[in-house]
Amino acid sequence: MDHDLAVAWLRATAAAVEQRHQELTELDAAIGDGDHGTNLRRGFAAVTGLLDELDPAAPPGSVLTRAGTTLISKVGGASGPLYGSALRAAGTALPAPTADMMDLAQALRAGLTALQKLGGAAVGDKTMVDAFEPAVAALERAAFDGFTLREASALAAEAAEAGARATIPLEARKGRASYLGRRSIDHQDPGATSTALLFAALAEVSSPH
Amino acid sequence: MDHDLAVAWLRATAAAVEQRHQELTELDAAIGDGDHGTNLRRGFAAVTGLLDELDPAAPPGSVLTRAGTTLISKVGGASGPLYGSALRAAGTALPAPTADMMDLAQALRAGLTALQKLGGAAVGDKTMVDAFEPAVAALERAAFDGFTLREASALAAEAAEAGARATIPLEARKGRASYLGRRSIDHQDPGATSTALLFAALAEVSSPH
């Protein structure tokens, strides 16, 4: 991952959020407070603003770190600090000026660890972790198997998507949805859904057009 | 009019109000504040309570006066003082122990005068006066022509009913409906409608069953 790819990834995520914020908000309305799409939209609009002004020489890690800081400053809610801290930790772990597949997988693992440390959620708690963890695991496996970024990110996107869908039958144990107890069952977690968008965006920008 | 007829008249009015309070309230909702039926229902329930406890020797005038006082004490709104003062003035004017047709007509004229003095409304202002005035005028004519109470009160009831219906095309100039200006047109005045009930009740109790 280099500067351009990091920027492209964040822009593609911003575009996906812009396009699907209503869906995210509706998922959140069902088991949360109905603002997840609005929150991320506000955050990624600010990230887009940041990217527009960015030094083209900035290493990819600093792109992610600064995007994470922007999310923390703009999103609020649970998802802002979680995504923000994840991106910040990932960015900090990413070597400059370019990172290979294994570097990227490790950096995103570092991001996930930060997210989990802050939020305290494990896989199965019906949160973004349920999409994030399998996506990172898929990246790690693919890196280990020597896959290209295109192949690896496609696998990660699939895994994130499957993880998001797998939250449907779960009972939430973290975040606002946990107040619902068993009534959180049969709803897809909004944060896991936006995580799937994040990894789909990575796959998208990693494929030649 | 004697004690029994006065009591019967008020009871018949109370029954009519109880039966038709919703209609009165709906008329008031259209051009007022939607409480005319509720107001009169509360007032006539109290009048019924008064009648239950009344000295059987009380002259008819005192029955009306005390009923008027009860309405003033219980109804509130515009209609309470107006009907209450009208009944009080009529009762005061009624000779004891019995009143003939002319006495009754004159007493109700006194009641109407008190009502108009208090409220300041003239015929055509779209108020209870529009039903009250023609009813009293009909009674006076009938008394002059030597009609029986049965005949006279039937004519008065008809006149009151016609007067109430005649408020429909009028623009209100008194009371809450006057705020509406031209938009008060095409609605029947609730107070005129309840006045029609009052005179219909008089006709009802004046007819042999």
Next chain:
Amino acid sequence: MKKLINTPESVLDDTLAGIAAAHPELTVDRAARVVHRADAPRPGKVALISGGGSGHEPLHTGFVGPGMLDAACPGEVFTSPVPDQMLAAISAVDGGAGVVFVVKNYTGDVLNFSLAAELAAEQGIEVRTVLVDDDVAVQDSTFTAGRRGTGATVVVEKVCGALAERGAGAAEVASIGELANAASRSFAVALTAATVPAAGKPGFDLPGDEIEVGVGIHGEPGRRREPLRPARELVAEVVETVLADHTLASGDQVIALVNGLGGTPLHELYLVYGEVAARLAERGITIARRLVGNYVTSLDMAGFSLTLTKADPQLLELWDAPVATPALHWS
């Protein structure tokens, strides 16, 4: 109808039970339906009494206390009180120095308070009445019942109360009330209709995105119905409407009341206040004092009213005087 009540018939009594429990500093006579200062009567002090239909809380019960009303007479919901209540209030709070009624200009209120004044006069008690009629939505002409009394009631009760507290005579108290009323204009906009408990359904239909412009506090229909617009435009128009009927010029000071009608949350009222302040600033009018909140409500109606009182040093000084009531409290 969704309301936190027991039965429509018992709303007033049950509310009074709550007020009695919540405010030990007030005396609540549930039988007579009078709320009055516990320390009344105060010898030598003019007794300031108001009242009106319920459903406008905190008006009037929430304005009883030192520096404001001596007693309030709450009627049934949206129905004026009966003269017996005012007479009971007089006998509870009359300190022998005269009685002043503050009456909102509605036929029912005017008739019931004037019967009460007549009956009091028969007992040798002279009553003066301040009539509040500030709502510019109604044309004040011989063809109407005249302007309705709305938000200015708060200002009138406050300044009369302050003057009465200082031992002023009844004529003086009534005349400052008349002055405050004459200096005040109000206008209201409803986003939804109020539901009277006994009626069980909203007083009028307000479909989709429509609003009632110039509504009365009993849900009396307003000047017109129109689509809801952004607050900035709507408030600009409300300010225009109030000023069109006012004698305010650049350099003048006002007391401003942005009042919620009951169902509108505080953050919207602040937002409206911000727009009001901006529009008045453009015209060089200074808001010297203000209230933002629910003061003269209309049950659960959503919407707001704006009251502007042209303020002179005397009115401001009386406005600032200490007050200790459930709804207004400063020292």
Next chain:
Amino acid sequence: MKKLINTPESVLDDTLAGIAAAHPELTVDRAARVVHRADAPRPGKVALISGGGSGHEPLHTGFVGPGMLDAACPGEVFTSPVPDQMLAAISAVDGGAGVVFVVKNYTGDVLNFSLAAELAAEQGIEVRTVLVDDDVAVQDSTFTAGRRGTGATVVVEKVCGALAERGAGAAEVASIGELANAASRSFAVALTAATVPAAGKPGFDLPGDEIEVGVGIHGEPGRRREPLRPARELVAEVVETVLADHTLASGDQVIALVNGLGGTPLHELYLVYGEVAARLAERGITIARRLVGNYVTSLDMAGFSLTLTKADPQLLELWDAPVATPALHWS
């Protein structure tokens, strides 16, 4: 959606403009989204800072002033504030005697305030946090995010503010806040759902005569849905529910808050308070102090919450201490 707003995006900023205009005694930093005492920082005084999503007004901005908060950080509607706001608040009001955060227990609030505390620590500023979690509708277990913070926030901010005003240290201020929180339990009932401006429609469907029992202040669904009942029965059940989770016995004293959720008129809240008082009297529990009104709202939601804080002489004394904020004001 019928709201007095300009655009859903500008609600917070426009509301802050209104607060700024209405309260010259406060400093409103619209860019930083911080509302703070104009006389801050006060050297030697612990800085008491709170905040949370908007839409709960007067919470928290209405509790800024002498005797209560030094600063409030309002987030977007129903969305917790971001750490930048808390850092800006600290730099505006930190008098060098320590900082205490009052945080309602929601994941978003907890995370953002704790990031802020971390960042402050990096600047050498130690922050203590009082977590408010009083809502008994949520089971407090490792399988949930824990109890939500609701009405008790008012009590916590009041007593912490009183102690801070007297020059107590940060540890002492935080510990009285924890004590007040531990002594408090709340429960809420919604008659209608709130509409978040950005969403444009009610957060949940509440058909016909149904109510949401145990609702959260962001419209989080409650324990169950059931038909609306007369206030007497409903309140009796709410009182039961709160007491079932409390350690109150006959002879105890409480501070009681009957709080409107935004769309419920004051007369209904008084009626509810009357029922609460009657139920507690039956059990020999004395309401030593009380508030009846809109304090912790949920936009335009109709309904109420009940908070009972077991009161000891120290809490009562701090409750009675002077306070001068837009929403609480006594001397």
